[in-house]
Amino acid sequence: LTCCYRKPKTKRAKRFLEKREPKLKENTKNAMLIKGGNANLTVTEVLKDIYAVKKPFAVLYKKKNITRPFEDQTSLEFFSKKSDCSLFMFGSHNKKRPNNLIIGRMFDYHILDMIELGVEKFVSLKDVKNSKCPEGTKPMLIFAGDMFDVNEEYRRLKSLLIDFFRGPSVPNIRLAGLEYVLHFTAVDGKIYLRSYKVLLKKSGCKIPRIELEEMGPSLDLVMRRTHLASDDLYKLSLKQPKALKPKKKKNISHDVFGTTYGRIHMQKQDLGKLQTRKMKGLKKRPAEKSAEDGGASPKKSKSA
Amino acid sequence: MAAMRVEEMLAAAEEQEAEKRRSITVEKELELEFDLGNLLALDRNPPPAAGLRGAGPRREALLRALARDNTQLLVARLWELPAERAGGAGGPLVARLPEPAFRLPREKPPPRPRPPTRWEQFARLKGIRRRKRTSLVWDEQAKEWRRRWGYRRAGGDPARAWLAEVPENADPEEDQFARLRREKRERVARNELNRLRNLARAHRAGTAVPAAPLHPTGHQSREELGRVARVARVSTASLGRFQPRLPKEPAEPPSRSGGKKRRFEPLLGNLAAERSRQLDLLRDMGSKKPVLDITRAVNKQLRQEEAEAAAAKGKKQSQRGKRGRRQQRAGR
Numbered sequence: 001l002t003c004c005y006r007k008p009k010t011k012r013a014k015r016f017l018e019k020r021e022p023k024l025k026e027n028t029k030n031a032m033l034i035k036g037g038n039a040n041l042t043v044t045e046v047l048k049d050i051y052a053v054k055k056p057f058a059v060l061y062k063k064k065n066i067t068r069p070f071e072d073q074t075s076l077e078f079f080s081k082k083s084d085c086s087l088f089m090f091g092s093h094n095k096k097r098p099n100n101l102i103i104g105r106m107f108d109y110h111i112l113d114m115i116e117l118g119v120e121k122f123v124s125l126k127d128v129k130n131s132k133c134p135e136g137t138k139p140m141l142i143f144a145g146d147m148f149d150v151n152e153e154y155r156r157l158k159s160l161l162i163d164f165f166r167g168p169s170v171p172n173i174r175l176a177g178l179e180y181v182l183h184f185t186a187v188d189g190k191i192y193l194r195s196y197k198v199l200l201k202k203s204g205c206k207i208p209r210i211e212l213e214e215m216g217p218s219l220d221l222v223m224r225r226t227h228l229a230s231d232d233l234y235k236l237s238l239k240q241p242k243a244l245k246p247k248k249k250k251n252i253s254h255d256v257f258g259t260t261y262g263r264i265h266m267q268k269q270d271l272g273k274l275q276t277r278k279m280k281g282l283k284k285r286p287a288e289k290s291a292e293d294g295g296a297s298p299k300k301s302k303s304a
Numbered sequence: 305m306a307a308m309r310v311e312e313m314l315a316a317a318e319e320q321e322a323e324k325r326r327s328i329t330v331e332k333e334l335e336l337e338f339d340l341g342n343l344l345a346l347d348r349n350p351p352p353a354a355g356l357r358g359a360g361p362r363r364e365a366l367l368r369a370l371a372r373d374n375t376q377l378l379v380a381r382l383w384e385l386p387a388e389r390a391g392g393a394g395g396p397l398v399a400r401l402p403e404p405a406f407r408l409p410r411e412k413p414p415p416r417p418r419p420p421t422r423w424e425q426f427a428r429l430k431g432i433r434r435r436k437r438t439s440l441v442w443d444e445q446a447k448e449w450r451r452r453w454g455y456r457r458a459g460g461d462p463a464r465a466w467l468a469e470v471p472e473n474a475d476p477e478e479d480q481f482a483r484l485r486r487e488k489r490e491r492v493a494r495n496e497l498n499r500l501r502n503l504a505r506a507h508r509a510g511t512a513v514p515a516a517p518l519h520p521t522g523h524q525s526r527e528e529l530g531r532v533a534r535v536a537r538v539s540t541a542s543l544g545r546f547q548p549r550l551p552k553e554p555a556e557p558p559s560r561s562g563g564k565k566r567r568f569e570p571l572l573g574n575l576a577a578e579r580s581r582q583l584d585l586l587r588d589m590g591s592k593k594p595v596l597d598i599t600r601a602v603n604k605q606l607r608q609e610e611a612e613a614a615a616a617k618g619k620k621q622s623q624r625g626k627r628g629r630r631q632q633r634a635g636r
Contacts, residue, residue: 022412029411086411108412142374144347163408166342172398175387178343178379183371187356194367198375203328207383210328210376212368237409 020084024243028168029105030085031058034076036092037066042099043091045124049217050089052125053195055135057167059083069102070227073111081109087164097224105163107229107237114227115157120190121220130215133179133197138167140178140198145186153226154186176200181212193219328380330373338381341404345378419509421502429607431614 008014019027031054033047051060067075069090076088086109090102097118104114125132141162148158165182178198185192195216200208229237251263337346355366387399420428427433440449443458450458468480537544569577588595 022415024415026411105409106411107409112409138343140343140345140375140378142345142347142371142378144349144351144370144374146348146350148346149348159406159408162342162344162406166408169341169404170401172390172400173343173382174390174396174398175383176396178382181371181375181378183367183374185351185356185367185370187351187353192356192367194371196368196371196375198379200379205328207328207380210372210379212372212375214364214368234409236413238407239414240410241414 028057029087031087032085033060034090035064037064038093039091040093042122043093047091049125077109080106112229116224117221118224123218125216130213137180140181142183147186156228191221330376336377339405341402342406345374347374418506429611431610
């Protein structure tokens with residue numbers, strides 16, 4: 001527990017601090033959505049829509065904060081520490097960078113990665129007059145385009161977007177509840193984010209046919225500045241504690257077809273003492289046995 | 305005749321359309337990469353750039369078709385996962401997701417393992433393992449299962465104990481109830497002190513303070529004081545060789561390398577010391593008493609064996625326990 005400034009005096013305070021301390025299996029990452037000093041209507045609407053998508057794992061700050069993330073990062077780090085959020089999105093607008101969105105993440109309350117994106121076109125949740133899916137649905141994420149693998153910045157952006165929109169990590173999922181999909185396409189230096197509601201139609205077999213209905217925010221983004229973490233800091237943040245690694249079971253191997261093979265090591269067997277099936281007909285009769293033994297006293301035969 | 309053929313053709317075309325609408329297969333150049341734990345699909349195929357350049361509904365339609373294909377593939381994979389009906393036969397179909405494969409950075413650094421407490425060290429040395437206690441104990445007097453401690457505990461409420469036996473070697477005038485109360489207070493205080501000491505040790509190990517100066521407000525531990533005194537002695541011009549010493553301090557200042565190097569006596573020095581050393585050696589060699597203390601050596605060996613056996617058994621137990629738990633979960 002923290003022995004820094006104050007020790008908790010109530011159980012509630014202790015629980016609060018325990019929730020925030022580093023753990024083996026971490027909590028779901030929270031996001032903070034901040035408006036800059038000169039945020040305009042578009043950017044505000046974007047932040048509101050992203051908040052609706054990411055509820056309850058997001059905090060939307062109502063007031064404008066006059067900071068420049070790329071120049072001074074202390075104020076963002078302070079907010080992150082206070083509200084225990086490791087993802088953030090900062091919206092601003094000026095003549096040089098219109099409709100600016102800075103999306104980023106933190107490691108240990110210090111900035112890890114920051115990418116600045118410009119919003120060229122935005123269609124909000126309100127503008128699309130279709131039925132929406134319930135709040136807090138875990139979205140399916142699809143990234144299309146080879147740029148997301150070729151370019152280093154796009155790769156980081158992909159990792160950042162997955163981290164941002166992933167939602168809580170669940171062991172099971174209700175198959176009928178897969179309603180929301182976020183599709184990112186990288187083409188021509190632009191990134192198109194589209195959200196669709198998934199309709200499962202009947203098909204001939206078990207797997208349903210998918211029909212998509214446009215829903216929710218759709219953004220056309222263009223990448224501007226980036227502030228990516230250095231390689232070793234990134235590697236440090238990726239490090240998982242050994243206890244989380246799945247224990248490898250020895251003597252088990254899998255082949256290409258998915259068959260699991262196990263190896264058992266046994267001692268050398270005495271084949272003479274092997275238990276085979278009893279064939280009563282082949283059992284030695286007492287007369288024969290005594291003849292073999294050389295006239296030893298015959299035992300009473302047990303079988304009738 | 306012609307009308308019928310036209311009808312047939314229309315019907316066939318309709319059927320084909322319906323078939324296409326219902327099909328779930330998708331043709332792709334490169335296979336997608338899936339991470340089902342995150343509900344993630346990565347499509348490496350380059351999207352048709354020509355169609356997506358012009359703005360407007362055509363672009364939307366193309367994007368939507370691409371999204372539909374990719375989602376179909378992802379959903380097909382998800383439907384292939386092992387699924388079961390949650391909450392009985394009528395419940396919703398629930399699929400078990402694998403662990404997320406895509407490596408994402410952590411939020412905070414992994415927690416540092418805290419050092420074992422004094423009891424934990426002792427238990428590991430002796431091979432004592434934690435025995436799980438039952439929460440209920442059979443109470444003979446009440447003839448029922450009662451809690452081990454707490455409200456209505458087995459053995460009655462200790463506050464209402466109206467009898468306190470006087471032990472044999474105690475002062476007859478002494479108040480036994482007061483003694484019991486005092487001892488309980490002392491026990492509680494001692495446990496609290498040990499707990500705080502363990503916490504402090506863990507905190508110190510966590511934020512290792514290398515060679516900081518003495519803590520100002522009097523919470524100096526024995527090791528800290530010793531370390532600082534040693535450093536202060538050596539910080540003179542002659543490196544502590546002529547410092548006055550307390551009566552019981554060792555005559556020679558402790559070596560700088562901490563005793564790792566062997567120091568040899570000068571060859572021609574103390575003749576008396578050499579003589580006494582040689583005579584002692586001869587006496588030990590000639591005497592019948594063994595130099596080795598058998599009992600101590602045997603005890604040491606026994607303890608070591610105990611600790612090893614406990615460690616091996618503990619490892620096997622934990623492995624078995626883990627395997628059992630894993631099997632349970634798989635069977636669910």
